[in-house]
Amino acid sequence: MTDTPRHDGRTPEDLREVRITRNWLDHAEGSVLVEFGRTRVLCAASFTEGVPRWLKGRGTGWVTSEYEMLPRSTNTRSDREARKGKVGGRTHEISRLIGRALRAVIDTKALGENTIVVDCDVLQADGGTRTASITGAYVALVDAVEDARARGLITADAQPLTGSVAAVSVGIVDGRAVCDLDYPEDSTAGTDMNVVMTGDGQYVEVQGTAEGTPFGRGELDTLLGLAETGCAELTRRQHEALAQTARERVR
Amino acid sequence: MTDTPRHDGRTPEDLREVRITRNWLDHAEGSVLVEFGRTRVLCAASFTEGVPRWLKGRGTGWVTSEYEMLPRSTNTRSDREARKGKVGGRTHEISRLIGRALRAVIDTKALGENTIVVDCDVLQADGGTRTASITGAYVALVDAVEDARARGLITADAQPLTGSVAAVSVGIVDGRAVCDLDYPEDSTAGTDMNVVMTGDGQYVEVQGTAEGTPFGRGELDTLLGLAETGCAELTRRQHEALAQTARERVR
Amino acid sequence: MTDTPRHDGRTPEDLREVRITRNWLDHAEGSVLVEFGRTRVLCAASFTEGVPRWLKGRGTGWVTSEYEMLPRSTNTRSDREARKGKVGGRTHEISRLIGRALRAVIDTKALGENTIVVDCDVLQADGGTRTASITGAYVALVDAVEDARARGLITADAQPLTGSVAAVSVGIVDGRAVCDLDYPEDSTAGTDMNVVMTGDGQYVEVQGTAEGTPFGRGELDTLLGLAETGCAELTRRQHEALAQTARERVR
Amino acid sequence: MTDTPRHDGRTPEDLREVRITRNWLDHAEGSVLVEFGRTRVLCAASFTEGVPRWLKGRGTGWVTSEYEMLPRSTNTRSDREARKGKVGGRTHEISRLIGRALRAVIDTKALGENTIVVDCDVLQADGGTRTASITGAYVALVDAVEDARARGLITADAQPLTGSVAAVSVGIVDGRAVCDLDYPEDSTAGTDMNVVMTGDGQYVEVQGTAEGTPFGRGELDTLLGLAETGCAELTRRQHEALAQTARERVR
Amino acid sequence: MTDTPRHDGRTPEDLREVRITRNWLDHAEGSVLVEFGRTRVLCAASFTEGVPRWLKGRGTGWVTSEYEMLPRSTNTRSDREARKGKVGGRTHEISRLIGRALRAVIDTKALGENTIVVDCDVLQADGGTRTASITGAYVALVDAVEDARARGLITADAQPLTGSVAAVSVGIVDGRAVCDLDYPEDSTAGTDMNVVMTGDGQYVEVQGTAEGTPFGRGELDTLLGLAETGCAELTRRQHEALAQTARERVR
Amino acid sequence: MTDTPRHDGRTPEDLREVRITRNWLDHAEGSVLVEFGRTRVLCAASFTEGVPRWLKGRGTGWVTSEYEMLPRSTNTRSDREARKGKVGGRTHEISRLIGRALRAVIDTKALGENTIVVDCDVLQADGGTRTASITGAYVALVDAVEDARARGLITADAQPLTGSVAAVSVGIVDGRAVCDLDYPEDSTAGTDMNVVMTGDGQYVEVQGTAEGTPFGRGELDTLLGLAETGCAELTRRQHEALAQTARERVR
Secondary structure, three states: OOOOOOOOOOOOOOOOOEEEEEOOOOOOOEEEEEEEOOEEEEEEEEEEEOOOHHHOOOOOOEEEEEEEEOOOOOOOOOOOHHHHOOOOHHHHHHHHHHHHHHHOOEOHHHHOOEEEEEEEEEEEOOOOHHHHHHHHHHHHHHHHHHHHHHOOOOOOOOOOEOOOEEEEEEEEEOOEEEEOOOHHHHOOOOEEEEEEEEOOOOEEEEEEEEOOOOEOHHHHHHHHHHHHHHHHHHHHHHHHHHHOOOOOOOO | OOOOOOOOOOOOOOOOOEEEEEOOOOOOOEEEEEEEOOEEEEEEEEEEEOOOHHHOOOOOOEEEEEEEEOOOOOOOOOOOHHHHOOOOHHHHHHHHHHHHHHHOOEOHHHHOOEEEEEEEEEEEOOOOHHHHHHHHHHHHHHHHHHHHHHOOOOOOOOOOEOOOEEEEEEEEEOOEEEEOOOHHHHOOOOEEEEEEEEOOOOEEEEEEEEOOOOEOHHHHHHHHHHHHHHHHHHHHHHHHHHHOOOOOOOO | OOOOOOOOOOOOOOOOOEEEEEOOOOOOOEEEEEEEOOEEEEEEEEEEEOOOHHHOOOOOOEEEEEEEEOOOOOOOOOOOHHHHOOOOHHHHHHHHHHHHHHHOOEOHHHHOOEEEEEEEEEEEOOOOHHHHHHHHHHHHHHHHHHHHHHOOOOOOOOOOEOOOEEEEEEEEEOOEEEEOOOHHHHOOOOEEEEEEEEOOOOEEEEEEEEOOOOEOHHHHHHHHHHHHHHHHHHHHHHHHHHHOOOOOOOO | OOOOOOOOOOOOOOOOOEEEEEOOOOOOOEEEEEEEOOEEEEEEEEEEEOOOHHHOOOOOOEEEEEEEEOOOOOOOOOOOHHHHOOOOHHHHHHHHHHHHHHHOOEOHHHHOOEEEEEEEEEEEOOOOHHHHHHHHHHHHHHHHHHHHHHOOOOOOOOOOEOOOEEEEEEEEEOOEEEEOOOHHHHOOOOEEEEEEEEOOOOEEEEEEEEOOOOEOHHHHHHHHHHHHHHHHHHHHHHHHHHHOOOOOOOO | OOOOOOOOOOOOOOOOOEEEEEOOOOOOOEEEEEEEOOEEEEEEEEEEEOOOHHHOOOOOOEEEEEEEEOOOOOOOOOOOHHHHOOOOHHHHHHHHHHHHHHHOOEOHHHHOOEEEEEEEEEEEOOOOHHHHHHHHHHHHHHHHHHHHHHOOOOOOOOOOEOOOEEEEEEEEEOOEEEEOOOHHHHOOOOEEEEEEEEOOOOEEEEEEEEOOOOEOHHHHHHHHHHHHHHHHHHHHHHHHHHHOOOOOOOO | OOOOOOOOOOOOOOOOOEEEEEOOOOOOOEEEEEEEOOEEEEEEEEEEEOOOHHHOOOOOOEEEEEEEEOOOOOOOOOOOHHHHOOOOHHHHHHHHHHHHHHHOOEOHHHHOOEEEEEEEEEEEOOOOHHHHHHHHHHHHHHHHHHHHHHOOOOOOOOOOEOOOEEEEEEEEEOOEEEEOOOHHHHOOOOEEEEEEEEOOOOEEEEEEEEOOOOEOHHHHHHHHHHHHHHHHHHHHHHHHHHHOOOOOOOO
């Protein structure tokens, strides 16, 4: 353990600079450019009437997500998954994680037979792309729901959102537990954990992995504590962003 | 909460009946048929000299895993992924999880430039296929390493295995925390967590998901406790199985 | 030609040890673990109401099969077809062969608009996987039909099965015609023939291939004779297996 | 059984009109437009120096084939396999069959480390496309070998061809065994058999299938007899075609 | 610039020898073997009742095209797109171009809810395969429309064809503008342009590409003039071909 | 023809508002966010040492491009090509067009054995995505070349860029020729043409298509004139953008 600041000057608890820009796109029902430091993800929520075939006639809606990285979002260029003809395991995994996180705060009954797909495209990657995606996607989701309400596609008093959701990464870097790892930290972390929490401090998802040596219960508890603080701060930022009056969406 | 036994008569802490049959196959360097109740997974460890291109020349080995379910392992038949022309997200996710779990107890330097692939094919599924896979794959891995030692492919004193690894699922079913969920429990669980631990009680992976309502820190702690007990018991079973003299492998 | 026994002590006419274990799986409507010596195939028959779109409304059913080898069923590991994103030519060919063999003894009118898919997954391969698959698949098919009858999905007096079907390989090894080749024999055979016959001694399929030198009519006649004897013996084993009372299927 | 002529006036033994047009293409080392009645297949043999990676350094060559049907070769249009993104089972099966047939008359040692691919593209289909393909492919193969010899790519005295090969279909139509079935016959045949034979009357491949009722040994013998006569006639036609002086190939 | 003849003796304005053979196939509703010198394309027009799902109920028809090259149509063999599992960019591009060209002279209302697919398969390639395809496809399209009229699938007075369409390539070769480039010219052309025109001299598509140095407005004008002359001549050839009485189509 | 302004107030010659933001990304060797009105494309140029296998050892470099639209760049969401498992025809076509445009101003000898891939990802689409891509990609390409020079990967006096390149769309909307069509104009245009020109007014590519009625030579000439003016203005904007001092790239 050490008291020296992190490589970018942060304390262990510090998040990177967080920016949430709503309505970054003109067409999407909800859209957010979310930035965790240099990590930059474009979240676009698309609302469509109707549900996938396997859900038809049950009176419930569906929320899902698709995540993908632009080929040059990273330090060296990666091949496009479309060119390779298949979606990679990591991409699938993160898409599914974001979808589960959003569904944790959605009452699909109240949504009616409607579908919202939130696309999270990573424009630039510097660690924490999945947690930034979840945090931004929630805000885009709120805007898409409100847009649907304004257009009469859901009733005025429907409450499809049962809470808010945010996510942060925590990990053990150089023997010290830190919050919101950037890429240099992430690539050297011994343990890496992504935690998704609701705005009222409940857990939606905990995914901890020992990249190097396995970790003990003590470390796990420290990491959970850091994550709780980080998610609470992100929840505050989401509410701030949503408090601003949205500009009109162009159709 | 309730004191009534689980639907199959188990207490919350009870594992299902665990059977670990070594050398179920004649060709593979290590092979195990692992059963957690009616869940039945065939784990085959294949040792090959050499490593994938991106690892060449570093003097380190590679351990990875591929998981797949037979089409009629489940209650209703699923289409084969080979016919669909792509590996599903869940399949990818579990394959990657098993690989990480095994690498947590492998010293790739000591393995030398050799590769071990552990195939985990689910012959019958009744919940817990990924945790059974990890638990069985470890035993198959040990046998493959010993087979390589016997054939002189690794040196007599090399210690590629730095410990043992096992996994169990825990979850909240009907408001009660229980261990090693079968399919009826798993499909109604509010929270579902897979925990991978080393034989000496350290965490390798924690993956908890709120399927329904998010869970609090108290529930999380209870689940972690149950998982610790379950993994300890599985570790004991692995050692028992490995204590028996393996029959000769047919070449 | 020679009088010395085959490499495993068999006479030219001898089958390997044949084992047919019914109800090896709990979920499938019919399931058989069939073993021809060390060749081990899991046959699972899935009965579903309804037929593929192209057959709808004709009052006839459909029986088909899918064959696949586990990656480490063979002496050295093969890549999974799902990972390669396509089904190989050999896999397709054998799947189609098994399907034709089963349909030769099915009256699709009597089956009604129902579908039976028989999955044949090779757990261990030592030659003759396609003939073992056909022989085991027939037994699984009978069990699936009887299960459907018991559940009232076909009428009590429907006779969808018009006979039995079994298959054996024959070939010229070291200049001598032999029956039921194992892998060492198969890989050195000059001519290799798979013969599928009904229980009453009629031909369903004859597939003979000169791997090395072409063969004459005399050799062909000898091989057909051996196949006839072998199929008759396999028919006897199928009837024996079916004569035992099946244990209850778990649902 | 009946004595009335077949629907197109042929006797049971009659082949359809057979035309073998050499050098139908300007670029290919060997090319043949082969016609069995209205069935029309373009066979193009491509000779290239070198062999696939798995054969390198053994001093032996490789001969293979790819078969495909044009989308409107048939009575109703089929989708292109390239658009579907995968090669169908039937296409794979026939490609493999043609390849085996050609390799039966090739001495790969004498071919040296060279590869010949024979593409068989069905321009029009009216039954017997695989047998026409084999019969035409052999002639294209001979021309490609001679072209290679003329260019000095194989030595002047190398004899890569050890014989000739031809194929014909036979089957039971309306209870009568007939030779070289056209599509109307093929689609109603109870039993359908493809037989590949060398020019000196040996069998290379026998593939008989009971489409409807299984067949007995007597029928099998009758069919084999018809096939022998048909293949002998096709062998004669191949020699006639090859006896003509080939026109110069354009480069 | 130079006054010497082109490498094959043509003047800059000369087309290669053009041959349009109607009804080259027996099954297709319209079929043409079109030859521009050694370039040889088989165009098959398939008429089917009904339209793709996205057009249903609008009372309009659909015309589209698929282009593909046989593997040995070219000087050296190319891999089949079906084997590669995907359609290449160039193939897609040309298929789309042919489809647009044909739709430019089709009144989809007058066609009714029917679909015509024109398959253009290149049997031999020597430059200009896309322009030959368009020129031949138009003739096959006319025949398919007339066949549909004869069968009563469109009304006797419907006029789905609003004009004719043909295409030619032009380019700058050795500093000189020439028409209908063959492969040797095409592969050395500095600028290459494909022009699709209606029979009455209007433009449907102009696609000009500077392969080497960019081109000026003067060169562009010269090329457009050459294309106009070439298309007018091709239009004349199409009318000649269509003036002949078509032989009966075999069903 | 009409004198009323276009739907957004522009004259026929007017471009939309053009914005070229350099260094929008931190990792890429060159990156530009280019905006033509609401059309927004992120162009990232990746410089890597070495060339594709088919170019090795010739001492020349390679420049190529990949274009893709984000799923919600458009008014209604489209499926991801990665999920569909294949790249669509339009995507291929535009990727190839951008690549050709860039190579028209690259001296691959001067580039040495290096590769530059320019990814053009459409973040928002409102017509003209391919022309905006080319215009922005050129600027990113210049920055990537200068970055390589600064890092010594190409020599100080190498001049890989032989000129500049820009592109604009022109078309006939409501009977009037206009420049730089937005989506509402594009979707109703009778004729649509994309023109790629060098900075000194030469043509690189002309692609004109009659979407509705074919067009005459007079209209073609008018459109070419408009395109010339538009490209000249875009060339001016590119130079302006490049005149600004680039900020440091983060590594």
